[in-house]
Amino acid sequence: MHTLTQLRNGELKGAATLKLSEDLSQFPEEIFELADTLETLDLSGTGLSELPKDFGRLKKLKVFFCSDNNFTYLPGELGDCLTLDIVGFKSNKIETIFPKSINCNLRWLILTNNKIRELPSTIGGCTRMQKLMLAGNRLTDLPETLQNCRNLRLLRISANRLNGLPDWLLSMPKLSWLAFSGNPFVRSPKIEALDLISWTDLELKHILGQGASGIIYQVRRNSRVLAEQLAVKVFKGEVTSDGLPEDEMNTCITAGLHPGLVKLVGQISNHPENKKGLVMELIPSNFHNLGAPPTLESCTKDVFPEGLKLTSEKALKIASTIASVAAQLHNKKIMHGDLYAHNILIDNDCNTLFSDFGAATIYENPLLEKIEVSAFGYLLADLIGLCRVDDNNLTVEKLRKLQKKCQQELPNLRPRFESIAMELG
Structure with a gap:
């Protein structure tokens, strides 16, 4: 955390990262003095409602967080920063997104909890986009150009006003983590009574x-x-x-x-x-998370402790349990939406628990299962990467072949979880 006083006194000269959290009536001009070095800027919770017209002077800026502020539109000035990689405007009051506001270099865009009714067609120019977070808005449809974002892996569109999912969305080659609960077309499950x-x-x-x-x-x-x-x-x-x-x-x-x-x-x-x-x-205290959530750098890929290694049999045990759980979920028409190593708990023997239903959705279209199968493919890739080099090559090869099946570009060619669970034993 930094202060405006430090910035104005020149104490932050040459900084690559700047985070201010005090109330700001306007964008501090002193930030431009860091233009040659600044790569990450966080002005969340400062009360800002606009950016200066020359915001593009921050020519090295890669990450910009401006959440919990008072913006009513996504600033067009964002399009002037050619190196922007990640942008977050969560929990503002945004109703309008100008075509120019969509920076085509973006890999990760966070617009959760705003009042957005429509996305501009320029979103289709974001061919690097991997992660798009739009939950808690007022969207009634998605622009067809979004299907041009063929690197999109994670999409959050829960709690909007969507009347359905477009057919093209279900055929996107890399889409693996999808959450869409809380929309009018999603049926409410009949809940069994709990004590x-x-x-x-x-x-x-x-x-x-x-x-x-x-x-x-x-x-x-x-x-x-x-x-x-x-x-x-x-x-x-x-x-x-x-x-x-x-x-x-x-x-x-x-x-x-x-x-x-x-x-x-x-x-x-x-x-x-x-x-x-x-x-x-109560989960026993000897259970721990298999991985940690993605970082800003890894975007959609979990990270793991340095030196963590598994035997191929333990990797197989984890994969088999998760496949079995996923098969049960999808037989009940539940998409977990967040099938990741960081939501998997294991003990030293790799007894496994699958957790966190925050992105889960009840669904109807059977093709949606194939999207989650792709996420399982990414988990298999992680498990293969954790296997010891000198370990059982036959087991690793079995996992590798299954991973390729799970991540075929055409979703309808991927196996169902029921057959995956049977294959893994």
Whole structure:
């Protein structure tokens, strides 16, 4: 974090990264003094509503975050920065996107939680685009030119006003992570009743984790003779980059029981702020995330601890469990939407749990399963990369052949999860 005083005093001369968080009435002109070196600029939460006309002077700028501000339009000046790679204007008041605002060099664009009704056709010029995040807007359709973005891997369009998915979207060659819950065309699942557990019967111990959709606590349930150690996820109730928390809760319940899923115990009731939540079995402390979420550099690719290696048999065990879980989900017409190593928990023996339904969606079109199969192909590539060089070549080759099947450019040629699970045993 930096301050405006540091900037004005010249203390940040030569900086490649600048992050300001104090209130700004206008864009600080002193930022231009860093034009020869500045690559990452974060002005989120500063109250800005416009950019200067000569914003393009930041000729080396690659990453620009301007979320939680007061913009009512996506600035056209963004198109003047030829090196821009990532742009984030989450949670502004954007209603309009000018054609010039779409910088064709972009690889990652975040416009979550605005008031956007229409995307300009110029979005089709973003041939490098891998990640496009549009959840929580007012879109009624997607421009046909978006199909020209053939490198698009992740698309978030939940909580909009879409009446359907265009046919061309389902044939995009690299699309692998798609979330579209909370739109008019998505049916609401018939939810099985879970036991109601009163908030007053839960004793909060400590926070286990926190994400965009909610907070997970370790709790003790005191309503029985023997107190139980459990976990509870309390949903925040706000739209996230993936979609609506209510959809996450509904798909999590619909998923049902599976050894590779965390077992649900019930739903909370009588929360003092009327929040919703799920009570689940406590994941043993020896479980940990297989990978970490993508970085700004890796974009759609998970990252892994340096030196992490798996035997080919352990890699196969992880892949087999996830394929089995995915087969059950898709038999229930659930697309997880975020099939990634960072949402997979393993222990030292590679017993495996699949988590985080924040991007999950109930669907109708069977072709949607083939999109998630591509995501599984990326997971296989990660697992193959983690295998020891001197390990069982036959098992690795088996995984490699399956990966190629899963990532064929024509989605309808990819296998279903049911056959993948059978092949992996």
